[in-house]
Amino acid sequence: MTDEKSSGFFEGRFYNKKALKLKILDLIRNKGLITKQQIAKELGINITTVSDLVNQFKDKNRIIKETGDGSSSGGRKPKVYTINSELGYIVGIDVGGTNTRGILTDLSGSLIHYLKVKTKAREGKDAVLARVISVVNELITLAKIPREKLFGIGMSISGIINSYEGISIFCPNIPGWENFPIKQIMEKEFNIPVCIDDSVRCAAVAEKRFGIAKDHDNFIFISIGKGIGMGAFIDGKIYRGSMGLAGELGHITVSEDGPLCNCGNKGCLEAIASGPGILKRAQEGIKNGIVTSISKEINNNFEKLSVEIISRAANEGDKFAYYLINRTGEYIGIAIAAALNLFGSDLVVLWGGILECGDIILDAIKRTVKMRALEFISKRVRIEKTSIGDNIAALGAAQTFIDMLYSESDYNILLKKF
Numbered sequence: 001m002t003d004e005k006s007s008g009f010f011e012g013r014f015y016n017k018k019a020l021k022l023k024i025l026d027l028i029r030n031k032g033l034i035t036k037q038q039i040a041k042e043l044g045i046n047i048t049t050v051s052d053l054v055n056q057f058k059d060k061n062r063i064i065k066e067t068g069d070g071s072s073s074g075g076r077k078p079k080v081y082t083i084n085s086e087l088g089y090i091v092g093i094d095v096g097g098t099n100t101r102g103i104l105t106d107l108s109g110s111l112i113h114y115l116k117v118k119t120k121a122r123e124g125k126d127a128v129l130a131r132v133i134s135v136v137n138e139l140i141t142l143a144k145i146p147r148e149k150l151f152g153i154g155m156s157i158s159g160i161i162n163s164y165e166g167i168s169i170f171c172p173n174i175p176g177w178e179n180f181p182i183k184q185i186m187e188k189e190f191n192i193p194v195c196i197d198d199s200v201r202c203a204a205v206a207e208k209r210f211g212i213a214k215d216h217d218n219f220i221f222i223s224i225g226k227g228i229g230m231g232a233f234i235d236g237k238i239y240r241g242s243m244g245l246a247g248e249l250g251h252i253t254v255s256e257d258g259p260l261c262n263c264g265n266k267g268c269l270e271a272i273a274s275g276p277g278i279l280k281r282a283q284e285g286i287k288n289g290i291v292t293s294i295s296k297e298i299n300n301n302f303e304k305l306s307v308e309i310i311s312r313a314a315n316e317g318d319k320f321a322y323y324l325i326n327r328t329g330e331y332i333g334i335a336i337a338a339a340l341n342l343f344g345s346d347l348v349v350l351w352g353g354i355l356e357c358g359d360i361i362l363d364a365i366k367r368t369v370k371m372r373a374l375e376f377i378s379k380r381v382r383i384e385k386t387s388i389g390d391n392i393a394a395l396g397a398a399q400t401f402i403d404m405l406y407s408e409s410d411y412n413i414l415l416k417k418f
């Protein structure tokens, strides 16, 4: 082997040595277990190159390890390789409006420790930041790992996030985190690389790695809760766009003269179909004298009004509550149909508190998508709820960091570190 610039051809495209190394490492982590022969075959490169690099990763860098023999149809059994997961660890942290969830994973993304604390956003931006920092420290202590083994931190924040520059542009859940350079602050605090992204894109990344989207290279992941957002996977990669914030499905207009949105615009999907949007519409209806069992339940105290109460009333046959939830599903369905016509995805994964409204909302979403998306798409698309629990965004934040370790970015410390 010669210098770093030398290399082979891969899929007709010239890769330098560094790209080739990352490609091999990425293949090993994706396959879990693989032989040198399989790597050579899969990437279409010669076995001597693979052998040299694999030996280097194993003996010099220790990024991979040998793990027993592979099956063989006679003759000497080939060696099998896997990622040396304990080489380093990653923290994933999801800063939500109510809870902050932190996880610690190994280099393969397997969960090792988990922590949940209240975000207490009302205490202000510095108090929230201090809590985030203490969650990271606590995870390191819990896992009993030396600090130098923490490779990096992935952060998930709900809002409009410039993932490239690591800035929280607009964060309705945490007052003060507007134009907040969180990546820079965290990197200074821990002296390791940090990446940040919107919670929906993080959750989409987790769904792709661990959930029902595992075998889908093109899917859209939609979150419907306090806000509405989307993470789109295109050809196997999360799409961030040129400004690092693509997927703001909540801020497309679905009603030209509709209610005012947090973003300053009118009639955005989020202003109508998010949790707060539903409450606002319910309140207006009741104030206008609509007869509903909800009025009795809240006894004219609108502070008591919740999506849960509306949902329960709808399921018990209250016509107004049913109308509200069904209409919400229709608005969401219109937006999803538009996204499907744009991306041509074959899977939609839904996430968020609104799904607790049950079949009424899900049926309305599916019915509307069937009616509004192009027939060719609507006949083939599957619409499912997420298969991952409450840790989804924290898992995805850690996974986003891990993905960057294996790709050509400033984060590939795997090759720089050793």
Ligand SMILES: [Zn+2]
Pocket: 250, 251, 252, 261, 262, 263, 264, 265, 268, 270, 271
């Ligand atoms: Zn908006």
